[in-house]
Amino acid sequence: MAASPLRKDAVRNRRRIIEVGRELVADGAPVQLNEVARAAGVGVATVYRHFPTPQALIEAVSVDGLEALIRAAERAVDRDDPWTAFRDFLVGIVDAQLADAALSPVLSAPQAALPGTAHLLERLSSLFTTLFGRVSEAGRLAPGITLADMTPLMCGIAYSARLQPADDPQARAAAGRHYLDVVLNGIRAR
Amino acid sequence: MAASPLRKDAVRNRRRIIEVGRELVADGAPVQLNEVARAAGVGVATVYRHFPTPQALIEAVSVDGLEALIRAAERAVDRDDPWTAFRDFLVGIVDAQLADAALSPVLSAPQAALPGTAHLLERLSSLFTTLFGRVSEAGRLAPGITLADMTPLMCGIAYSARLQPADDPQARAAAGRHYLDVVLNGIRAR
């Protein structure tokens, strides 16, 4: 099972780097690899070796959030009412993007550069397809709404919510919920 | 009326700079003042004198689009049916943002740095308040929808549409229209 013959100082540094990356992303700061190195107390080259580009680091940072989303989706799939499951999951998607700024670019950029992330995205996509299929078959969606519409819409909602002052996470969350209500209203069958 | 004692070579250069800026913005490229100078055949200092920051140039670039929006709003205000006027204007807002990438940051950043832009934004906001007030008073809006919701929602729609491939403006426009339909559906009274 040891698929990674990785030295333990390497994994330690990797952890540190990701941790610093997470903080930067959470602050909405641009992820500058050079600064990450300094803050993590490692050499610049170490950062670049693990993550050739800022995007790669962002994806690694988002793995936790992605896994949490997958768990949420799995729980949603177990629910009885399709619409409730669907809605609750979308709430989770929006909340997660607001809590973790690294998530939006990963969700909306399917051409994932990191293999690990690609696998998670596939899993998430698969679960979501199930959820969507159920509401769709139950006739709960307005005509013309497709599966492909959902990701852009969710990312757009998160974007809208982020127009709220950055220093007020509560206002952002409330805005996200509100805009999501609007969109859900808009895609629901009458 | 000569409010600007500006030398005519200065206005010529200014025009050139804005023109180059427009092209860059349209390509979605980051506006780098140094590059703008080179492309405009002008010294770097000239660019910085006219526009201290990229943001300032972006605002200047967006003036045309803003004026077009204002004209559209004025036309909309003359219409009879409040909802039609409202909807058509929002279509214009989304289309304009897709056609002119410089517009989104200006619309969603009220703390305008350029006085000229501030004035236009105020005018636009005033017209839009009228349009919104009419649909609202006509009872055409779902409860809980406020004037303040509209700008974020429109910017979010434009964002969603921009997730479409950059090289296919038609697909973007179609997506924008589609997402706008969803949101309009969501904010409409039943």
Place this chain on the structure above:
DNA sequence: CGACGAAACGGATGAGTCATCCGTTTGTGG
């Protein structure tokens, strides 16, 4: 337990970008 090879480290460094300063040019009013 000691030594060897490979993997990882880290900082010095060259390429590239940004924005300012100041000597020169150009337009305008008398």
Place this chain on the structure above:
DNA sequence: CCACAAACGGATGACTCATCCGTTTCGTCG
């Protein structure tokens, strides 16, 4: 036509970015 002021432009120093390579550390094998 002249003089002054406004505008110009590019050289330049500060800064950021990402790579390269000599050094250190880990894990293994005799």
